[in-house]
Amino acid sequence: MVISHLIKKQTYFDSVTLMLIGSQVKKLPGIDSTVVGMCTDYNIESLKRLDMYQSSFDGLTPNDLIICIKAADKQTADAGIAEVEKRLASRKQTSGSAELPPSSQEEAASRLPEANMVVISVPGEYAAREAEQALNNGRHVMLFSDNVSIEEELRLKTLGASKELLVMGPDCGTAIINGTPLAFANAVRSGDIGVVAASGTGLQEVTSTIHRLGCGITQAIGVGGRDLSEKIGGKMTLLATRALAEDPATKVIVMLSKPPAESVLKTLYAELKNIDKKIVIYFIGADPKAIEAQGFIAASNLEDAAIKACDLSTGKKHNSETREEQIIEAASGSKMTGKHLRGLYSGGTLCDEAQRLLQPVIGEISSNTPVKGCKEMPDVYKSSGHCIIDLGDDNFTRGKAHPMIDPAYRSERMLQEIADPETGLIIFDVVLGYGSHLDMAGEMVAAVEEGRKKSGRNPLLAACICGTREDPQNYAQQQKILEDAGIKVFPTNVAMVSFARHCLERNK
Amino acid sequence: MLKDFFGKKVKVINLGIASFAEDLRKQGVETVHTDWRPPAGGNKKIQALLDKVASWQSKVKSAKGAR
Numbered sequence: 001m002v003i004s005h006l007i008k009k010q011t012y013f014d015s016v017t018l019m020l021i022g023s024q025v026k027k028l029p030g031i032d033s034t035v036v037g038m039c040t041d042y043n044i045e046s047l048k049r050l051d052m053y054q055s056s057f058d059g060l061t062p063n064d065l066i067i068c069i070k071a072a073d074k075q076t077a078d079a080g081i082a083e084v085e086k087r088l089a090s091r092k093q094t095s096g097s098a099e100l101p102p103s104s105q106e107e108a109a110s111r112l113p114e115a116n117m118v119v120i121s122v123p124g125e126y127a128a129r130e131a132e133q134a135l136n137n138g139r140h141v142m143l144f145s146d147n148v149s150i151e152e153e154l155r156l157k158t159l160g161a162s163k164e165l166l167v168m169g170p171d172c173g174t175a176i177i178n179g180t181p182l183a184f185a186n187a188v189r190s191g192d193i194g195v196v197a198a199s200g201t202g203l204q205e206v207t208s209t210i211h212r213l214g215c216g217i218t219q220a221i222g223v224g225g226r227d228l229s230e231k232i233g234g235k236m237t238l239l240a241t242r243a244l245a246e247d248p249a250t251k252v253i254v255m256l257s258k259p260p261a262e263s264v265l266k267t268l269y270a271e272l273k274n275i276d277k278k279i280v281i282y283f284i285g286a287d288p289k290a291i292e293a294q295g296f297i298a299a300s301n302l303e304d305a306a307i308k309a310c311d312l313s314t315g316k317k318h319n320s321e322t323r324e325e326q327i328i329e330a331a332s333g334s335k336m337t338g339k340h341l342r343g344l345y346s347g348g349t350l351c352d353e354a355q356r357l358l359q360p361v362i363g364e365i366s367s368n369t370p371v372k373g374c375k376e377m378p379d380v381y382k383s384s385g386h387c388i389i390d391l392g393d394d395n396f397t398r399g400k401a402h403p404m405i406d407p408a409y410r411s412e413r414m415l416q417e418i419a420d421p422e423t424g425l426i427i428f429d430v431v432l433g434y435g436s437h438l439d440m441a442g443e444m445v446a447a448v449e450e451g452r453k454k455s456g457r458n459p460l461l462a463a464c465i466c467g468t469r470e471d472p473q474n475y476a477q478q479q480k481i482l483e484d485a486g487i488k489v490f491p492t493n494v495a496m497v498s499f500a501r502h503c504l505e506r507n508k
Numbered sequence: 509m510l511k512d513f514f515g516k517k518v519k520v521i522n523l524g525i526a527s528f529a530e531d532l533r534k535q536g537v538e539t540v541h542t543d544w545r546p547p548a549g550g551n552k553k554i555q556a557l558l559d560k561v562a563s564w565q566s567k568v569k570s571a572k573g574a575r
Contacts, residue, residue, distance in 0.1 A: 012545035014525045062550035091526070101543040108521045108540040115540065116513065121524030122544055129547075129559070130523055136566075140513065144524070164510045180518040180537055183528055219514060243510035434531040472534075 001032055003052050004077035005068040006085070012038065012063055013088065014121070019401040021087045023408045025069070028083065030076035035068045036084055037399070040123065046399055062123075105133055119182060120169075121145055127170065128152040135159050135167070142182050143169030143224070150231050153224070157235040164243075167236055169224040173200035173435075176207065176220040184404060186433035187470035191216020192251035193309045194244035196237055198223050199284070201347030202256045202302055204433060204466050209306035209492060211468045212321060215313045218250040228260035234268055245275040252312045253279045254305055259286040269294050278312040280305055284349065285356060285371060301353055303494040322495040330488055331502030334460050336424030339507070341365075341500055342417040343388030344410055344428040346403035347466065350493045351390040354427070357497045362386060362504050369393050383417060404436045411447035418451030418459060424507060425460040427500050429493060430478060432467025441465075441478040445485040460503060462488040464496040 015037065022036035033050050037043040039060035047053040052068050060066065067084045071077035102108040109115060118134035120127050124147025131141045135156065143156075148170035160167035168175050173184045174197075181187065186204055188211040195217060197203035207220050221244075223236040237255070244250045253275070260268060260283070272279055273295065280297045282305040288298030297312070299305035303320060310318040341362070345351035348369065355371045365373075368380040369390045377387060380395050391403040391410050403410045410428070417423050430440045437443065444463070452458050463482050469475045482489045490496040520539040522529035529541035548554035 012543070014544075016525045016527065062546045101541055103543050103545070104547075105521060105523060105542060105544075108523075108542045112519060112521060112538060112540045115519045115521045115538075116516065117518050118521045118523065119528055121522075121528060123546075126546060129555075134521070139521070144528075166510065178514060178516055178518050180520075180532070180535065182518075182520075182532075239510060243514065246511045247514050249514070434535075435528065472531075 001070050001072065002074045002077050003054070003068065003070050004074065004081055005052075005054055005056075005066065006081050007056070007060065008065040008067070009060075010063055011065045013065065013091070015123070016121075016401050016405060017088075017091055018065075019399070020406055021084055021091075023401065023406050024087070025080050025083050026408070028076075028080060030072040031069060031080050032072070033070040034080065034084075035066065037066060038062050039064045039066050042399060105130055109137060116140060117142065117177065117182070119144065121183075124148050124170070128156060131156050131167065132159065135163060135165055138163065138165070140166040140177075141168065142175055142222075143167060143172055144183050145169070146171040150226060150229070153226060154232055154235075157227075157232060161235045161239050164239065166221065166240065168222045172222040172224045174203045174220070175222045176217060178219070181434045184431070184433055184435035185220070186211070186466075186468050187472075188220070188468060189216035189470075190218070191313065192218060192249060193254060193313050194218045194247065194250035194252070195220040195254045195256070196223060196240045196244065197221070197255070198225050198227050198237070198257035199349040201429075201431060201466065202282075202284070202349035204347070204431060205302040205350065205493060206254060206256060206306045206309075208433075208466055208468050209303055209321075210310060211470075212491060213306060213310045213318050215310040218247060219244065225258070228257050228264050228268070230261035230263055234260060234264045237268065238271055241271065241275070245277060251277065252309050253277055254309045255279065255281045256302070256305065257283055259283040272296065280308045280312070284352060301357065301494050302349070303492040320495065321491045324498070327490075327495060327498050328502055331499055331506060334488075334503050334506070336460055336503060336507040337457065338420070338422050338424035338459060340383075340422045340424055341386045341388070341504060342383055342420075342423050342426045344413055344417065344426060345388070345390050346392050346410065347429050347431055347493075348390045348392050350429050350464075350466070351388055353493055354388050354497045354500075357494065358386075358388070358501060358504075361501050368395055383420065384422070389413075404431050404440075407437060407440060407443035407447075411443060414444065414447040415451040415454065418448065418457055419455035421457070423457075423459045425462070425500055425503050427462045427464075427496055430463050430465045430467075430482070432465060432471040432473045432475060432478065434472065436473070438473055439478075439481075440473075441481040445481055445487070448485055448487070460488075461486070462490065462496050462499050464490045464493045466493070
């Protein structure tokens with residue numbers, strides 16, 4: 001193996017751009033490993049771990065770009081570097097305008113003084129500094145960055161709440177504010193349902209389902225997964241809910257979250273009881289009866305939350321898009337060639353929901369993110385028995401782009417699961433919308449076909465599509481690509497999981 | 509008040525992932541993408557000093573404004 005590298009001093013690209021290009025170039029024939037990234041501590045560690053560190057990297061800073069490629073021979077490694085450079089140059093061209101872009105938030109604000117929202121996705125160690133600046137200048141914040149400490153989160157949310165400014169995040173991937181989808185969000189029509197959520201894909205699943213059922217939303221406010229923890233005290237959930245309560249356009253409020261800390265729950269319930277609007281609550285994994293006892297409408301899953309919100313919005317009864325008989329019929333002709341289920345999720349909340357719905361029925365399930373009653377996988381890279389995996393979890397995304405953007409590892413894992421003689425059924429999600437990969441169905445089908453060809457095995461496959469027909473990916477086309485490859489397709493995770501349950505029961 | 513922000517056009521400053529800004533522009537949302545890079549060349553000590561200076565300047569500014 002030969003290593004070639006190129007250092008570009010004082011050249012900065014965002015991590016997603018660099019990780020995607022690194023992952024694409026790694027697929028080229030003869031290339032073994034690629035590290036394309038800013039010279040951060042993490043990338044230095046990766047280079048050392050892969051035995052690719054060179055002494056010439058000493059003294060580089062996070063403002064310097066490293067392109068380093070290990071390949072079968074020098075010509076291939078050099079060609080890989082040239083390909084990375086070509087792709088980076090084309091990124092500069094597509095994002096470039098005649099005017100040089102501003103180099104700081106302050107300069108950006110002088111170009112667009114009326115800006116009212118700052119979307120922050122810089123590395124976590126710098127994110128709080130930028131968020132604070134935005135809040136001090138009277139702007140709302142969407143904080144996509146992770147690795148922001150809970151102390152910093154508390155400080156930012158205390159400042160935001162005192163100024164009645166949103167701090168959505170940290171680690172908030174989805175929001176739709178005043179009809180504008182931010183980061184990973186779907187094209188959802190305007191309506192009268194307001195959503196407050198501490199779960200990204202949960203928010204996408206509920207808002208997309210509301211849209212497909214014919215209703216719409218006023219706001220979809222992501223608050224970050226820790227907002228209802230004891231330390232943060234639900235600061236943004238309370239601010240957002242109060243605002244939705246006073247908003248004349250909002251008729252129904254939906255709240256999605258992990259169960260809040262006990263102390264926060266009391267404050268939250270007290271606040272919600274003063275609101276003269278219908279409130280649907282889905283505290284993932286909590287007992288719905290406890291929520292109903294407080295006088296609220298409890299949902300039993302994400303689809304149910306959307307259906308109940310639509311019922312209240314229109315005063316008419318809505319049903320699941322897939323009838324139970326259709327699911328039973330689809331499962332009735334399905335024969336499993338192996339005994340076990342494998343779930344390959346890009347959406348964390350969808351993975352969580354699948355475990356909760358299946359565990360009471362099929363018993364032992366392992367996961368890298370186990371819910372109550374499920375087991376921790378001893379090795380997240382090797383499945384055994386029934387496994388439902390969140391491929392967007394930190395184990396899989398350190399130094400790599402999220403699987404909603406970059407299908408590389410999920411494709412690899414698909415091949416592995418198809419080849420495993422234990423595998424009888426594979427379920428996975430295809431999340432559409434802004435920010436997501438433009439042809440995830442195509443990427444997954446390519447992996448499935450390669451897996452079938454290489455292993456000669458053909459386990460059952462089912463997918464759910466989280467999205468709307470207005471999303472940039474073309475929902476109908478994505479559905480057709482999956483169906484043409486013999487994959488059963490469902491509009492919600494709940495319907496796909498129900499299909500899985502019927503298949504597993506029939507093939508016991 | 510947050511409720512007063514509801515219904516207004518969202519105008520965005522984007523720091524970090526460039527494709528977020530591209531998606532917003534495609535939807536016709538007024539957006540300025542920033543060619544962001546770690547402040548002070550990534551040197552945390554200098555960054556902390558610059559933050560102190562900025563905080564001091566802001567205090568001086570607000571004190572002058574209060575007069």
